[in-house]
Amino acid sequence: MFRIGFICFAAFLMGSVDARGGISFTLDNSKNRMVQARMVALEFTSDHNLMCRDGSDLLSHAGRFPDVEWSSKEPNFVAPMSHTQGKTVEARILIHLTWVPLGSKIHVVGHSANEAFSFEGTGVVEELGGDPRKAVVLVKGKKLLPAQMRKMEANIHWMATLEVPGENAKPFDLGSTEGILCFLTRGTPRRGSEESSAVTQMRIREAYSKLATALEVGPENPSAVAIVHSLTSYCGKWYNPKVHMERDVAWRVPTTWRARQAGASCISICNYCSLIFDQIGMEGAISQVEIWASPEQPTMAKIGGVDSEDFFKNIGPYQCQLFLADDRNTRLGQVGGWGGMNHYEGCIVYHYNNRTYYFPGGTDRVYEDKNTVLYIFRTLVWARYDNSRKEWQVVQVVKTYTPPRNGAPANCEIP
Numbered sequence: 005m006f007r008i009g010f011i012c013f014a015a016f017l018m019g020s021v022d023a024r025g026g027i028s029f030t031l032d033n034s035k036n037r038m039v040q041a042r043m044v045a046l047e048f049t050s051d052h053n054l055m056c057r058d059g060s061d062l063l064s065h066a067g068r069f070p071d072v073e074w075s076s077k078e079p080n081f082v083a084p085m086s087h088t089q090g091k092t093v094e095a096r097i098l099i100h101l102t103w104v105p106l107g108s109k110i111h112v113v114g115h116s117a118n119e120a121f122s123f124e125g126t127g128v129v130e131e132l133g134g135d136p137r138k139a140v141v142l143v144k145g146k147k148l149l150p151a152q153m154r155k156m157e158a159n160i161h162w163m164a165t166l167e168v169p170g171e172n173a174k175p176f177d178l179g180s181t182e183g184i185l186c187f188l189t190r191g192t193p194r195r196g197s198e199e200s201s202a203v204t205q206m207r208i209r210e211a212y213s214k215l216a217t218a219l220e221v222g223p224e225n226p227s228a229v230a231i232v233h234s235l236t237s238y239c240g241k242w243y244n245p246k247v248h249m250e251r252d253v254a255w256r257v258p259t260t261w262r263a264r265q266a267g268a269s270c271i272s273i274c275n276y277c278s279l280i281f282d283q284i285g286m287e288g289a290i291s292q293v294e295i296w297a298s299p300e301q302p303t304m305a306k307i308g309g310v311d312s313e314d315f316f317k318n319i320g321p322y323q324c325q326l327f328l329a330d331d332r333n334t335r336l337g338q339v340g341g342w343g344g345m346n347h348y349e350g351c352i353v354y355h356y357n358n359r360t361y362y363f364p365g366g367t368d369r370v371y372e373d374k375n376t377v378l379y380i381f382r383t384l385v386w387a388r389y390d391n392s393r394k395e396w397q398v399v400q401v402v403k404t405y406t407p408p409r410n411g412a413p414a415n416c417e418i419p
Contacts, residue, residue, distance in 0.1 A: 027040070027042070027177060027178075028040045028041075029041075029174060029176055031168060031174065037103050039102060039103055039104055039166070039174075040101065041101045041102075041164070041166070041178070042076065042099065042100050042178075043076065043098070043162060043179060044075065044076050044099065044100050045074065045098040046072070046075075046095060046097055046098075047095060047096050048093060048094070048095045049094050049095055049142075050091065050094040051085035051093075051186070052085070052086045052088075052189075052196075052203070052285075053071050053085075054192075054193055055069045055083070055085055055187075055203050055205070056068045056203060056204050057069065057204070059206075061255075062207060062256070063253060063255055065202045065204045065207075069083035070083055073085060073184075074181050082184055084185040085186050085187070086186070086188075086208065087187070088191055089149055089151050089152060089188040089189065090148055091148065092120075092144055092145050092149070093120055093123075093145040093149060093186075094142070094145070095123060096140055096141065096142050097125075097140070097162070098139075098141075099141065099164070099178070100138055101136055101139065101166075102137075103135060104137055105129070105168055106129055106130065106131060106137065107128060107129065107169070108129040108168045108169065109126055110127050110128075110129060110139045110166050111124075111126045111141075111167065112126070112141045112163070113162070113163050113164075114143060114161070115161045115162075115163070116159060116160045116161075117158070117159070118156065119145070119146050120146075120156070121156075121158035121184060121186075122146045122147070122160075123143035123144060123145055123160070124143055124144065125141050125143030126141065127139040127140050127141030149186075150188065152188065153189060153284060154187075155187050155212070156185075156186045156188060157183070157184065157185055157186075159181070159182040160180060161179075162179060162181070163175065163178065164176055187205070189283070189284045190228075190284050190285050191284075191285030191286065191287050193282055194282040194285060194286075194290075195282050199252065200252050201279060201283070207283050208283050210255070210283075211283040211284050214235065214238070214280060215235060215280065218237070218238035219231065221234075222234040227418070228287055229354065229418050229419055230418050230419075232281070232286070232361070232363060233363065233370050233415075235277050235280060235281075236274075236277050236363040236365065236368075236370075237367075239273045239365075240273055240364075240366045240368055242267035242273075243268075243270065243273070243365075244265055244266060244268055245346065246265070247263075247272065248268065248271065249276075251278070254275035254279055255276070255279060257272055257273065258276070260272075267366075269350070269365070270349055270350035270364065270365030270367075271292070271294065271365060272350075273350070273366055274350045274352050274365040287356065288354055288356030288357075289354070290353070290354055291352075292350065292352060293307050293350075294307065294308055294347075294348035294351075295307065295348055295349045295350075295364075295374060295377045297378055297403070299384070299402050302402050303378065305374040305378055308348070317386055319386055319399050319400055320399075323388065324386035324399050325386070325387060325396075326384070326385070326402075327385055327387050328345070328346045328347070328378070328383075328384055329344050329345060329346070329381060329382050329384075330381050330382060331344065333345075333382060333383075335408075337382030337383030337398060337401065337404070338383065338401060338404075338408070339398050339399065339400065340397065341397065341398045342396070342398075343395050343396065344382075345396045349364050349365070349377055349378075350365040351374075359372065360372065362374050367380055367412070368415075369415055370418060371413070372416045376413055379405045379413050380413075381405050381406070382404070382408075383398070383401050384401075384402040384405070385398045385399070386398075386399050386402065
């Protein structure tokens, strides 16, 4: 993988090179031979190489930025990048030099007000099909990046020292790369090849914004589980089962918060939260499930949605359908109550540190036992549809999960 990347790096730079820029100097003991040196390209090798150009809105994106963040071909352009927080930034620099003996060493130092973007490293002069020759210098940041999600900007001024055998060390100036833009994430963004999860500046900023708001009321130094809980709880305040958004349009979920009947369905909320966790590279494994129960085993959570084609039953004069009734039911899920019918509960499932957590969408709950998720509902019922009222009514209760005077089970312990 490294070799492929290196070949691409070199191939990118072996085309026509803009001759402008660089510096010229003479060596002391080599018959005053003139050396020309110029920085040709800068590639950050420790970033994720997933950043795409913004689209017209959050739902779209354009092509991926080049792996080589800066080149002398476009000296006023620096490609933005994403990078895992708390890690060391690494990069490689390509320098072209005229008339320098092979094997000469070149030591590079990058100075920045931000020490995570202050670099140092040494390379060796090699052939590049004649003259000019090249030196690929691998450099590392002098300090770790901050251990927090944030946008970072940096300007870097590069100095080099050429060490030619039999010569005095020769320092020279390589110039500056300005406008480095880096978005820190918790890990490598997930599913970056998917249209809806491709990494863009607009989407990362959206993730930063929503997480910052969600964490305002959370613990000061939240654990990974607490971060997931904070976001799902915050977004869960806007629950409306009548508005459903698939994953490919789920970036629009917050627009429903301003509607007259605000909010979106549980699975829509899970889709939106999942997109944010993809952008920030949330550690652990995150997935989504739909939880329901059958009449035969009403306390055993099943994965998937209640399939209405398979769950019809005649009760007296009514053809009834199986539902999970929630707090919106006029009798809290008891016989005669109207509305509040659900086929399933959409959940974010988070596997972390050998434990599994379930976050029901549209709630502030978190459980370690998926069976407990059923108890956010009032009842499992058979209900009949009333054409005049355009609503469902409970005809028979299969199982009461949470009686009218009780609330849903308390959250599990959040580390």
